[in-house]
Amino acid sequence: MMGTSEAVAFAASAPVPPMLPGVLADLAPILDHYGYAAIAGLITLEDFGVPVPGETVLIVGAIYAGAGRLDLVMVALLGFLGAVVGDNIGYLIGRVGGRRLVEKFGRYILLTPERIGTAEQLFTLYGGGIIIVARFVEGLRQTNGIIAGLTGMGWAKFVAYNALGAALWVGLWVCLGDLAGAHINTIYPLAVRYQTYLGIAVGVLIVALIIRALVRRYRHRPPSSATQ
Template sequence: MHVDEWLQSIPAIWVYALVGVVIGLESLGIPLPGEIVLVSSALLAAKGVVSPVMVGVCASVGAIVGDSIGYLIGKKGGKPLFDRLGRRFPKHFGPAHIARAETMFQRYGMWAVFFGRFVALLRILAGPLAGALRMPYWQFLVANVLGGIAWAGGTTAVVYHLGVVAEQWLKGFSWVGLVVAVLFGIGTTLWLKKRVAARAVAEEVSARSA
């Protein structure tokens, strides 16, 4: 079966459900590749398999609901919750990760929740940590909703248009276009993520030395 035919055979509802569930679980505090799922789904939208609007909506809803549940879990579990998670997932919830995230929250407050949506570490920790630190829920909710929509909608729109352009350039080689678009989209996302994370670390070091 040709790649285009195979892609067209994927039920759109499966893609939407996958986007919402994976991003929701990641936002709740479970280390999952939500960003990669979102980028891949946006590229499928560029191929005409699914609607880019529905991808953005499902991603936004998953992000907002997941973060809200994470907030409630963090508020109930408090700091001991992160001690347990640190022992189980040291690469994501180790003492250094938690300390860095706490510094960001204490320094930036609501902005840490908003911009944390664009950083892998804070995207996982934002909800539970905001709850554990007793951030007022209305502040968290405002930053959570705006950040979730900006991240999910913005990422979907950018990757979708990149995919459309790539498809036009490589129209005669549909499978090559798909592979190139996926790799380009994921590579660009990972590069931007590393740049933002490196900048956050640099600001933290600068603040400590000041």
């Protein structure tokens, strides 16, 4: 049996994750206590609209893996499964519950009727591509499954694009978190800054796509008949 001195030495040699900046530090106790379950559970909840920090816990999990506290493959696998399952729950909510249910409760996840209408236009015009892009955009990530269900997108098509988007999203953050290691305090502010720029760029792209679609619809509208 291990003696007291050996136990103390073993504890001292155990991997210790780096000090975390910003909101990452707030999630450290949750990950310390619940581990893999926190990663899978929070990502699943976030991906059908529940306002929880799924993306952030994925990043912290990858940082812990880089410090030897968690297994990187398990973090990536559970992150991917949580993302796919969560989005499919959202898809079922949109597909089975319909517009009436979403409009009634959507305000709790900032999904207003106006935003639903805009998102439906985008999904109708650009379908799968929007699902992949939405994975990287706050707000769209949490609601893309619901909107896909509302628009009647085929489930097989949704699953394929959703899985691809989830794989790219998980791969990006897991790699960044794992590589960050002890340099997280330097890398984190840069990641937050460029994520903001990416969100702005995607927002501009979405507005441009909507304007383009409206212009095309106006140009192809049949001329109204002359009044008698």
